[in-house]
Amino acid sequence: MKPRTIAEPYKIKMVESIRMTTREERELAIREAGYNTFLLRSDDVYIDLLTDSGTTAMSDMQWSMMMRGDEAYAGARSFYRMEAAMQEIYGFRHLVPTHQGRAAEHITSQIRIKAGQYVPMNMYFTTTRAHVERAGGIFYDCIIDEAKDPWSDFPFKGNVDIAKLQKLVDEKGAASIAYLNIAPCVNMAGGQPFSMANLREVSAWAKQQGLPIIFDATRAVENCYFIQQREEGYREVPIRKILREMMGYGDGCTMSSKKDNLVNIGGFLATNDDAFFVKAKELVVVFEGMPTYGGLAGRDMEALAQGMREMVEDDYIASRVRQVEYLGQQLMDAGLPIVRPVGGHAVFLDAKRFLPHLSQDQFPSQTLAAALFVDSGVRAMERGIVSAGRDPITHDHVRPALELVRLTIPRRVYTNLHMDVVAESCMALYENRERINGLRMVYEPESLRFFQARFEELEAVTV
Numbered sequence: 001m002k003p004r005t006i007a008e009p010y011k012i013k014m015v016e017s018i019r020m021t022t023r024e025e026r027e028l029a030i031r032e033a034g035y036n037t038f039l040l041r042s043d044d045v046y047i048d049l050l051t052d053s054g055t056t057a058m059s060d061m062q063w064s065m066m067m068r069g070d071e072a073y074a075g076a077r078s079f080y081r082m083e084a085a086m087q088e089i090y091g092f093r094h095l096v097p098t099h100q101g102r103a104a105e106h107i108t109s110q111i112r113i114k115a116g117q118y119v120p121m122n123m124y125f126t127t128t129r130a131h132v133e134r135a136g137g138i139f140y141d142c143i144i145d146e147a148k149d150p151w152s153d154f155p156f157k158g159n160v161d162i163a164k165l166q167k168l169v170d171e172k173g174a175a176s177i178a179y180l181n182i183a184p185c186v187n188m189a190g191g192q193p194f195s196m197a198n199l200r201e202v203s204a205w206a207k208q209q210g211l212p213i214i215f216d217a218t219r220a221v222e223n224c225y226f227i228q229q230r231e232e233g234y235r236e237v238p239i240r241k242i243l244r245e246m247m248g249y250g251d252g253c254t255m256s257s258k259k260d261n262l263v264n265i266g267g268f269l270a271t272n273d274d275a276f277f278v279k280a281k282e283l284v285v286v287f288e289g290m291p292t293y294g295g296l297a298g299r300d301m302e303a304l305a306q307g308m309r310e311m312v313e314d315d316y317i318a319s320r321v322r323q324v325e326y327l328g329q330q331l332m333d334a335g336l337p338i339v340r341p342v343g344g345h346a347v348f349l350d351a352k353r354f355l356p357h358l359s360q361d362q363f364p365s366q367t368l369a370a371a372l373f374v375d376s377g378v379r380a381m382e383r384g385i386v387s388a389g390r391d392p393i394t395h396d397h398v399r400p401a402l403e404l405v406r407l408t409i410p411r412r413v414y415t416n417l418h419m420d421v422v423a424e425s426c427m428a429l430y431e432n433r434e435r436i437n438g439l440r441m442v443y444e445p446e447s448l449r450f451f452q453a454r455f456e457e458l459e460a461v462t463v
């Protein structure tokens with residue numbers, strides 16, 4: 001017998017209209033946007049899977065807590081409520097709010113990195129690496145090799161390869177490392193989790209070397225769900241407890257609250273390190289605001305505190321990740337090349353295999369994201385050579401192993417019928433894939449180029 005359907009643990013109280021456009025309108029819109037989905041107007045988009053960042057639907061509880069925001073400049077009640085929620089849910093001692101995740105990365109990098117030091121990470125993330133490099137640090141990739149194979153079904157592709165860490169220490173010494181930056185549900189690898197067993201080993205190794213672990217905790221809860229489902233001994237453990245155990249292996253975190261925390265804006269850094277906390281408060285005043293608001297309104301901090309409590313409800317996080325799986329499964333069943341296993345926040349199309357007739361320098365992921373928009377008004381994001389940017393020394397393109405299009409599912413926003421529309425569009429493109437031509441970059445910003453780069457279509461290759 002087919003297993004019984006499990007529905008979302010919420011019902012819809014308010015709706016926002018979305019509009020389907022014509023193909024002609026979409027062709028014009030993508031040309032005007034320089035074939036960059038970041039430059040489209042959201043009014044031209046039908047189903048927006050650009051990102052799960054800040055696109056969450058908030059709950060009635062979060063909206064009502066916003067009315068209780070204390071907008072005092074200093075010492076706002078709302079800060080203390082956010083601090084208490086962070087201490088309860090994440091377990092760190094000190095909180096510094098920031099306007100979003102990259103501000104926490106900025107402050108952390110400026111304080112913790114001495115020029116020339118390495119920062120090992122389980123794969124890079126765009127803003128994290130940008131801030132490490134601005135502080136004079138050097139990104140060092142310590143993710144396991146399986147993460148770079150989109151066809152590997154390994155259940156914990158976000159794991160850290162301790163041999164790679166040891167190699168760095170053997171060659172350069174532990175003093176050459178600023179800290180370990182460990183990300184749950186590694187975004188750039190396809191939302192892939194690490195296991196608790198791996199984290200435990202990394203933590204023991206880091207202690208031996210005297211190195212702090214700073215999490216990029218952005219998608220920690222989704223990682224906890226995979227641990228609960230896949231790792232022995234966690235099946236009956238509530239997500240709340242898994243998260244506390246995970247964070248307990250670190251010395252602090254940076255956080256983009258626009259993801260796990262179920263809010264539209266916000267972030268923070270948290271730490272157990274008293275000296276670091278003092279310095280972080282000095283810097284946050286310069287860049288963000290007083291340490292009791294850090295660029296956030298009182299109402300934002302209220303919504304965030306409530307969001308932290310909702311995100312660790314087991315039913316919620318199961319339904320969130322299962323919706324991503326629902327889309328991924330349809331594409332797999334139809335034989336489309338996607339990153340496996342399906343990640344926690346997004347389904348990633350493998351553009352190298354989807355468009356094998358394009359070279360990496362013809363920007364296959366950028367091309368495929370543009371084609372998907374023209375086909376159905378679905379907006380996705382490039383995660384390939386454009387996102388990887390240029391080598392700071394040689395200035396050549398960094399050519400990443402993975403060339404992906406990310407279909408990112410906002411939290412609590414779309415229904416599974418929307419997922420069906422997305423799946424049908426991907427399948428239609430796959431059937432006609434040899435008709436899709438590559439792109440040429442005509443404008444390239446110096447840093448984080450994927451946000452604003454512009455492209456033109458290459459001439460059709462006649463067959």
Ligand SMILES: *Cc1c(COP(=O)(O)O)cnc(C)c1O
Pocket residue numbers: 053100101102103125127128183187216218219255256257258259266267
């Ligand atoms: C979004 C994100 C960030 C940056 O956070 P912002 O809130 O966008 O500044 C950092 N790390 C990861 C893994 C992210 O997904």
